[in-house]
Amino acid sequence: MPYLRFQDVSFAAANRPILDGITFEVDRGETLVLLGRSGSGKTTALRLINRLLTPTSGAIFVDGQNIAQLDPIALRRRTGYVIQEFGLLPHWTVEENVALVPRLLGWPEEKQKTRARELLEQVGLAEMAARSPRQLSGGQRQRVGVARALAAEPGLLLFDEPFGALDPVTRHEMQQQFLALQARYRVAAVFVTHDLLEALKIGTRIAVLDAGKIECLVSRDEFLNVDKPVTRSFIETIRV
Amino acid sequence: MDPTVLKSLLSDVAELTGEHIVLAGVSWLIAAAIGVGLGILGTRRRALREVSVAVANILQTIPSVALFGFLLPVPLIGGIGRHTAILCLVLYSLLPILRNTIVGIQSVDPPLREAAVAMGMTDAQLLRLVELPLAAPTILAGLRIALVTNIGTAVIAAIIGGGGLGVLIFRGVASVDTVQILAGAIPAAAMALVADAIMTALEKRIRIQ
Numbered sequence: 003m004p005y006l007r008f009q010d011v012s013f014a015a016a017n018r019p020i021l022d023g024i025t026f027e028v029d030r031g032e033t034l035v036l037l038g039r040s041g042s043g044k045t046t047a048l049r050l051i052n053r054l055l056t057p058t059s060g061a062i063f064v065d066g067q068n069i070a071q072l073d074p075i076a077l078r079r080r081t082g083y084v085i086q087e088f089g090l091l092p093h094w095t096v097e098e099n100v101a102l103v104p105r106l107l108g109w110p111e112e113k114q115k116t117r118a119r120e121l122l123e124q125v126g127l128a129e130m131a132a133r134s135p136r137q138l139s140g141g142q143r144q145r146v147g148v149a150r151a152l153a154a155e156p157g158l159l160l161f162d163e164p165f166g167a168l169d170p171v172t173r174h175e176m177q178q179q180f181l182a183l184q185a186r187y188r189v190a191a192v193f194v195t196h197d198l199l200e201a202l203k204i205g206t207r208i209a210v211l212d213a214g215k216i217e218c219l220v221s222r223d224e225f226l227n228v229d230k231p232v233t234r235s236f237i238e239t240i241r242v
Numbered sequence: 243m244d245p246t247v248l249k250s251l252l253s254d255v256a257e258l259t260g261e262h263i264v265l266a267g268v269s270w271l272i273a274a275a276i277g278v279g280l281g282i283l284g285t286r287r288r289a290l291r292e293v294s295v296a297v298a299n300i301l302q303t304i305p306s307v308a309l310f311g312f313l314l315p316v317p318l319i320g321g322i323g324r325h326t327a328i329l330c331l332v333l334y335s336l337l338p339i340l341r342n343t344i345v346g347i348q349s350v351d352p353p354l355r356e357a358a359v360a361m362g363m364t365d366a367q368l369l370r371l372v373e374l375p376l377a378a379p380t381i382l383a384g385l386r387i388a389l390v391t392n393i394g395t396a397v398i399a400a401i402i403g404g405g406g407l408g409v410l411i412f413r414g415v416a417s418v419d420t421v422q423i424l425a426g427a428i429p430a431a432a433m434a435l436v437a438d439a440i441m442t443a444l445e446k447r448i449r450i451q
Contacts, residue, residue: 054359054360075364078359078360083357083360085356085357085360089354089358091354091358091372092354092376093375093376102361106362
């Protein structure tokens with residue numbers, strides 16, 4: 003059974019359709035990339051998954067359960083979320099930030115700490131644990147954001163253009179790290195980006211979103227052979 | 243000055259300073275509870291925010307002497323004495339506390355708030371773990387302004403029989419006695435300065451953390 007399933011999901015805001023009849027599935031260990039231009043609805047799709055938004059029609063299933071019937075707070079605590087603006091709490095240390103969701107879940111303090119240290123170790127920031135997020139570079143902050151999203155062992159991870167603001171070298175390092183973490187934790191990951199190279203590097207499958215509809219949804223290997231207008235225009239961007 | 247007169251003046255100063263601290267302090271604590279509470283609720287309910295800020299704004303525009311006068315004839319809550327004075331001071335110091343609480347919470351970075359919600363914080367956790375700590379310096383600044391203003395405004399309590407250092411000042415003004423005026427004004431000013439220094443130090447400490 004797929005871990006995440008969109009079943010004919012539509013979303014409209016102020017009578018303007020933003021997503022229209024979206025259907026896809028994501029298994030654990032798989033990374034589905036939602037590729038699209040600004041305004042294509044890809045971020046909206048992510049925000050429907052952790053119920054920051056509610057679909058106008060259709061249904062979303064996580065681990066076999068219709069999320070409309072789940073407590074949104076509990077759902078969010080088992081869904082990792084990484085955003086571009088980091089969203090790290092500036093008045094907490096790096097370690098406290100990583101331990102946020104375990105803390106919300108009421109883990110014993112010792113276990114929170116051990117888990118946070120373990121993850122900081124994995125993203126190569128063990129010696130930064132006691133620092134303030136303000137003292138970190140953009141790339142380091144993003145690593146903390148990823149570590150935080152993984153802390154409570156979620157089955158599902160959502161990435162909203164997390165590496166968009168990073169320089170190319172740092173971005174590459176982050177992508178490598180993402181692949182290593184995904185190989186280790188095998189979560190169902192949905193990754194939003196507008197960068198085709200990034201999509202090809204980290205996606206197991208790629209869905210191209212255009213005006214709220216999925217234009218194509220194919221495996222990474224098939225992607226470059228797709229003959230559809232928006233998909234082709236993305237392929238153009240990497241042709242030298 | 244005659245030593246017995248001086249002695250009686252000093253004992254007046256001591257007693258009235260005590261009353262003044264009670265007037266300004268009690269009204270400040272009540273205003274803090276109402277202002278911070280209402281401010282927090284106001285960030286959750288737009289209508290409440292707009293109405294409460296509008297009311298506090300209007301209250302602030304009433305000249306303080308007039309506000310004391312208005313409450314004199316009101317039954318139950320008004321009349322002569324300390325409780326009416328405290329009520330006036332509460333109404334008068336509400337605005338800076340209310341406004342700074344709302345502004346402080348609202349100026350928390352929206353992506354930060356959204357990230358906190360997306361991590362699974364309840365509204366109460368968002369408030370306790372994110373909004374209040376980040377808004378604390380702004381809220382404290384509002385409390386400081388209210389306290390310092392209150393210490394000054396509490397002087398007027400004397401005209402409705404509320405006591406405090408205003409008693410000396412008004413008595414001094416009536417009898418053109420500079421010594422009495424100064425005996426009231428200097429402790430009131432010193433009190434305001436000390437309060438300001440303590441609150442500023444507190445604000446700085448919070449900001450550094």
